[in-house]
Amino acid sequence: MAEAIGSEPRLRLLAALTEADGLATGSAAWGPWKAELVSQLVERVAHVLQGGDMGEIVAQQFPGAAQLSLLAGPGTRIDASGDRLTLMTDDRPGIFSRVAGVLALHGLDVLQAAAYSSDEGRALASFRVSDPLRPEVPWPRVVADLELALVGRLAIHARLAERARTYGRSRPPITGPAPTVTFDDDASTNATVIDVRAPDDIGVLYRITRALTELDLDIRSAKVQTIGHHVVDAFYVRDGCGGKITDRHTLGELERAILHSLAGATTA
Numbered sequence: 001m002a003e004a005i006g007s008e009p010r011l012r013l014l015a016a017l018t019e020a021d022g023l024a025t026g027s028a029a030w031g032p033w034k035a036e037l038v039s040q041l042v043e044r045v046a047h048v049l050q051g052g053d054m055g056e057i058v059a060q061q062f063p064g065a066a067q068l069s070l071l072a073g074p075g076t077r078i079d080a081s082g083d084r085l086t087l088m089t090d091d092r093p094g095i096f097s098r099v100a101g102v103l104a105l106h107g108l109d110v111l112q113a114a115a116y117s118s119d120e121g122r123a124l125a126s127f128r129v130s131d132p133l134r135p136e137v138p139w140p141r142v143v144a145d146l147e148l149a150l151v152g153r154l155a156i157h158a159r160l161a162e163r164a165r166t167y168g169r170s171r172p173p174i175t176g177p178a179p180t181v182t183f184d185d186d187a188s189t190n191a192t193v194i195d196v197r198a199p200d201d202i203g204v205l206y207r208i209t210r211a212l213t214e215l216d217l218d219i220r221s222a223k224v225q226t227i228g229h230h231v232v233d234a235f236y237v238r239d240g241c242g243g244k245i246t247d248r249h250t251l252g253e254l255e256r257a258i259l260h261s262l263a264g265a266t267t268a
Helices: 008-025 032-049 054-061 065-071 095-105 139-150 156-170 204-214 248-262
Strands: 077-081 084-090 109-117 122-130 180-184 192-199 218-227 230-238
Touching (some): 065 084, 065 122, 084 139, 095 122, 095 139, 095 156, 156 204, 192 204, 192 248, 204 218, 204 230, 204 248
Antiparallel strands (some): 077 084, 192 230, 218 230
């Protein structure tokens, strides 16, 4: 994007035009959350235009020093209030997808999410959600189910399939571009970046991350955003040996698995 825009003055002008257009359209098109998203995007692009590296921005924002300090402690910690849930626990396959699955089971829309795995075997996941069904998120019930899911005592896949069958029929069809999966081995020095763009749907984040888990990939970090009726997700992953995924056959299988999950694999 920085290459396409070319200069910081042009970037600031485009940001102003975006805000003006959103405000003119109405509150559904522009609000605090969308303003925050645009502001974050502008600052990131400006950083690159000024000669900075994108990896520096990710490192500065998540995880923070306070989070790393808490992560160094033992055991599992779940903090949930307002529109945010943060989990710290021992790292193991499927942590991120289990959290995403539990949130989907409770009808919560994931607006933003981030994940981090330390070299000491600890995992941190942070989710920002909205609740289209209730004025407040029922965090005690969500946390109770998450605690069950983390110890393998909740049938997330089966429950999400039931929810998709029950509520999927009443959801209006989402039109737009077909899902895409792209890979980048140059954006990070120690991980392969998987970029997934797809229409939003029940449990879509769970399905994507479950596909990654089934292929024994370690999600080192993730940036997830829902914009309108579409998700724009980036996952920094390593293989079972801690390296990038460079084998063409493996990349092809990975693309196949993700696209299959987005085609409705939850109902299989």
